[in-house]
Amino acid sequence: MAQALPGDVPTVHDLIGIGFGPSNVAMALALSEHRTRAGERESLTAHFFEQQPRFGWHRGMLIDDATMQVSFLKDLVTLRNPASRFSFLCYLKSRGRLIDFINHKNLFPLRAEFHDYLEWAADQVDDMVSYGHEVVGVTPVTHDGAVRYLDVTVRSAQGLAVHRTRNLVLGTGLRPRMPEGVDRGERVWHTCELLTKAETLDPGEATRFIVVGAGQSAAENVAYLHRHFPGAEVCAVFSRYGYSPADDSGFANRIFDPEAVDTYYSAPEPVKRRLMEYHANTNYSVVDIDLIDQLYRQSYQEKVLGTPRLRFLNVSRLTRVTETPDTVHTTVTSLATGEETPLDADAVVFATGYEPADPLPLLGPLAAHCLRDAEGRVRVERDYRVTTDPELRCGIYLQGGTEHTHGITSSLLSNTAIRVGDILDSLLDRTLKEAADEAGTVSDGIGPGR
Numbered sequence: 001m002a003q004a005l006p007g008d009v010p011t012v013h014d015l016i017g018i019g020f021g022p023s024n025v026a027m028a029l030a031l032s033e034h035r036t037r038a039g040e041r042e043s044l045t046a047h048f049f050e051q052q053p054r055f056g057w058h059r060g061m062l063i064d065d066a067t068m069q070v071s072f073l074k075d076l077v078t079l080r081n082p083a084s085r086f087s088f089l090c091y092l093k094s095r096g097r098l099i100d101f102i103n104h105k106n107l108f109p110l111r112a113e114f115h116d117y118l119e120w121a122a123d124q125v126d127d128m129v130s131y132g133h134e135v136v137g138v139t140p141v142t143h144d145g146a147v148r149y150l151d152v153t154v155r156s157a158q159g160l161a162v163h164r165t166r167n168l169v170l171g172t173g174l175r176p177r178m179p180e181g182v183d184r185g186e187r188v189w190h191t192c193e194l195l196t197k198a199e200t201l202d203p204g205e206a207t208r209f210i211v212v213g214a215g216q217s218a219a220e221n222v223a224y225l226h227r228h229f230p231g232a233e234v235c236a237v238f239s240r241y242g243y244s245p246a247d248d249s250g251f252a253n254r255i256f257d258p259e260a261v262d263t264y265y266s267a268p269e270p271v272k273r274r275l276m277e278y279h280a281n282t283n284y285s286v287v288d289i290d291l292i293d294q295l296y297r298q299s300y301q302e303k304v305l306g307t308p309r310l311r312f313l314n315v316s317r318l319t320r321v322t323e324t325p326d327t328v329h330t331t332v333t334s335l336a337t338g339e340e341t342p343l344d345a346d347a348v349v350f351a352t353g354y355e356p357a358d359p360l361p362l363l364g365p366l367a368a369h370c371l372r373d374a375e376g377r378v379r380v381e382r383d384y385r386v387t388t389d390p391e392l393r394c395g396i397y398l399q400g401g402t403e404h405t406h407g408i409t410s411s412l413l414s415n416t417a418i419r420v421g422d423i424l425d426s427l428l429d430r431t432l433k434e435a436a437d438e439a440g441t442v443s444d445g446i447g448p449g450r
Contacts, residue, residue, distance in 0.1 A: 013045045014431060016152050016165040018135045018362070020050035022057055022118055022413060023399035024171035026076040027420045028125040029086045033077075034424060044427060047163065049154050051134035055122040060193040061217065062112045063224050069216065069246070069288065070413050071107040072114070076121055079258070080417040086124060091117045132156055138168065138363050140392070147369065147392045166434070167427060171399040172362075174354035174411055179212075182350065185323045191217045191351040198228065198347075206232040206346045210330060212318055213351030214238035216246070219287040221349050223295060226310060235311045235343065237318055237332055243295070246286035247279075255279045255407070256414035264407035265382055276408065283408060284353075313341070321348060356401035356411060359386075363396070370396070373404075380405040383426035384419065395430060397423050 015031075017024045028048060035043035077084035084090070088109075092098040095116075101109070109117075122129070133156045141149035141164065152163045176190040184190055189197045191213070206229045211221045218236065226234045254260060255275070264272060299310045313332050319340070320331035328348050332341045360367040360378065369392040371379045378401070379387035386396040399419065403410035409419075 011164065012149060013047055013163065013165040015044060015046040015167045015169060015427060016150075016163055017046065017048035017169045017171060018152075019171040019173055019399075020048045020052075020055065020122065020129050020131070021171055021173045022076065023416055023420070024048055024169065025055070025118065025122045025125070026416045027169055027171070027399070027423065028128045029077055029084070029121060030080065030420045030424045031128070032125050033081060033084065033086075034428075044431065046128060048129040049133040049135050049152075050129055050131050053132050055119050055131075057115055057118055058192060059115070060195050060197075061191060061220075062115055062195065063220055064110075064112065066111045066220050067108045068111055068114050069108070069248075072109050073107070074256075074414050075117065075417070077417050079415075080421040086121050088114075088117050091120050094120070130154075130156070135362065136160075138366050140366050140369075140394075145391070147366075147394060150366065150394050165394075167395040167397065167430070169397040169399060169423060170359045170362075170401075172357045172359065173400065175357050177353045177355045178350055179318075179352060182321050186325075187328045187345075187347045188321060188323050189347060189349045191221055191349055192354075194221055194224065194349060198225070201229075201346060203229050204231065208233045208235065208343065208345045210235045210237060210318070210328075210332075210343060210345045210348045211351060212237050212348065213285075213353075214240045214243055214287075215285045215351060215353070216287050216291070217353075218349075218351035219243055219291050219295060221351055222310070223291065225349075226298070232346070233309050233311055235313055235332075235345070237313045237316055239315060239317055239335060240285075241314050242312070243287045243292045244281065244285065245289040245292060246283070247281045248288075252279060252282050255282055256409050256412070258415060258418045261406050261409065261415060261418075262382075265405060272404070272407075276403075279408060283412065318348070354411075356403075359396075359398065359401060366392070366396075375404075377404050383422050385426065393434075395427070397426070399423075 017027060031044060031046050072088045075088040077086045089098065092101050133154045135152055136155050137153040139151040139153070140147040141151055149164050149166060150168060152165060154161050154163060176192050178184060178190060182188065209225045209229065209232055211218055211225070211234065218238070222234050222236050225232065264275060267275065295310065302308045302310060315335045316332050317335060318330055319333040322329040328345045330343050330345060330348060332343055360370060369388045371387045371389065373379050380398060380402050381387055384397045384402060386398060388396065400411045409415035
């Protein structure tokens, strides 16, 4: 692709994407399909930069028997274009497993299989992405008193290069969340690195693991460690009385429907808060009922046989974590009685979730053009554009970090296909208006903050 060294004048792209996780892969697929329909002359020029050396999505959590919590029909394209050649069904056909999957009679593929689908999809548009490229800065380019272009500085093994664009789409993903005062280490892990870290331990020598958290990942980690370290005790620590089942009933699942985004976006702030409270149990700190039953059966069986290795420390929290080269010293404190229980472990796994990366620091001086709401959160338009002042004529689109404006699907796969379609429609509309403006048929500005 065309690029320039700092100081040179680069080719102008219609869109540059930062990050190439599932959301921006879906964006690239939508752009590719538009190119096929519209032809090269009317298509948008776009390129994506990903700092990883290849595509990867939560690789440390690809436990061999873990399944998706979302239907395969909510892949990267189907809800937007059921006839897409990039669908999960087309992937299965290419792998020779379509009939086998149908006979399986299951809407929820293995997580490892879905990851293979995502890699397959990313490979279909690999001409639009540069791996091993880290975006290190974004600089506004001003003309006639307005910011009309953005210069994106990218670092790779070849050094620095500058790429100019009219629009940005940020898909930088989520960041692992650790408790305050606790740092990750060789024996203190976040669940995102479970498989990588677990491979460093000898299954025959490990004696105890501690898993902190009450959600799906926590329960999966407990089951995995119990299975792969047959001589080790696995302690689950959580503040609840027990694991809570996820509400995946039909009516509750409507919170993930595309129409629910419109309802949430237009709702008053108090209603938004209530909706999140009502339906948090569809996604947050909940576990599939089958896995809950599996762990309970295993625990009961061990009690009957007198070989307990599963231990559930409920209504409790970890109050001390001290890592040494050979072990982790911890203290578990009962929230009910205050009783403290010292426990040494080979490793502690924190299944404490994720948080969206703040996009504004990466934007540098551009962040001053981005508007915030009364609570200091970034304001976002319905088409996922950051609301900006009139001086900024470029669009900054967010793929994630919009839960406060667009609802619970902000960082989930459920609405990804629809979301990228909304962004593409917005880009096409803005491109037409900009072309008309440049031709002199539109007299006023079209800044995204208007």
